[in-house]
Amino acid sequence: MQAERTRQHTTPVAAARRRRLRADRARQLADLLRHQILGGRFPAGVLPHEEVIGADYGATRNTVRQALGLLRAEQLVERQPGVGTVVVCQKFPHGLDRLMGLAETLHPHGRVTNEVRTISPVTAPAPVADRLKLPPRSEVLCIERLRRLDGVPLSLDLTYLPMHLRPALLDADLENTDVFRLIEEAAGQPLGTAEITLEAVNADAHSAAVLEAPRGTAVLMLERLTHLADGTPVDLEFIRFRGDRITMRGLLHRTV
Incomplete structure (x- = not known):
């Protein structure tokens, strides 16, 4: 009787554990397939048959x-x-190991354009x-800009800049030019470093x-705070990327 009661108590637990293990394996396989998909490993965007995937x-x-x-x-x-099973959504790589504007980063994949939604002085x-x-x-x-790649919305950027840069930016073609390039021209020196924070947030109704x-x-x-080569902070940005269209990549080095 004791053994029967033990089986009655453990069977639901064991079943739940089996379901969890199956879900774990499916998630782990999805992670591997996603990496292959984003790396363009499947010819013509068609995945192998289920039996082939299972064997591989x-x-x-x-x-x-x-x-x-x-x-x-x-x-x-x-x-x-x-x-x-076919791939229906393309993601574009955005590097995290180099300080580049979006147009520079995605140049191999198409043309980045900017819709300037607002540009005005505000009290910081x-x-x-x-x-x-x-x-x-x-x-x-x-400055708030909607940024597109070949017409496809990718990001909504909110940028704060010191007012001494205003003349250079107001006279520039902000629809087709990265702000980074304009900052460097106005400052007479290159950008140096940037502090970044990356996190997932729920999109508000506006975004x-x-x-x-x-x-x-x-x-x-x-969130990115960019400095000139001399260390002067010059550009504070809050950039919302569509997670289904951008993948973040970088090469990290371990230092002791």
Whole structure:
């Protein structure tokens, strides 16, 4: 009787553990397939048959199907009758190991254009003035841009710049020119370093509408404070990237 009671208590636990292990394996396989997809490893954007994937990765058919279901939920792939599982969403690489403007970064993939939504002087919020090392309540130039790659919305950028850069920026072609290049021309020296913070945040109604993304979807928020070569902070940006169209990449070195 004791053994029977033990089986009754442990069976649901064991079943739950098996489900968890299956879900874990599916997630792990989805991670591997996603890397292959984003690396362009599948010719013509068509994934191998489920049996081939299972054999290549040592996974059961159910695990393969669950993994593909996860990738479909991300809208990265879809099932097409008579064809199979195909890639339907392209992500573009954004490097984290070099200080470059978006047009410079994505030049091999197409043409980046900027829709300037606002550009005006504003009183710097205290955290902005502090990070740009400006006196309290200084005026800064605030620019909001929607950035597209070949017409596809990629990011919504909010930028704060010291007012001495205003003449150079107001007279420039901001729709087709990276702000980084304009800053360097106005300052007479190159940019040097940038401090970055990257995190996922839920898109607010405004950001989602502008980026043509579902409301509440997660976006990649990149906060970047850029300095000139002499160390002067010159550009504070809050950039919201569509997470389904950008992937962040970099080469990191371990130092002791």
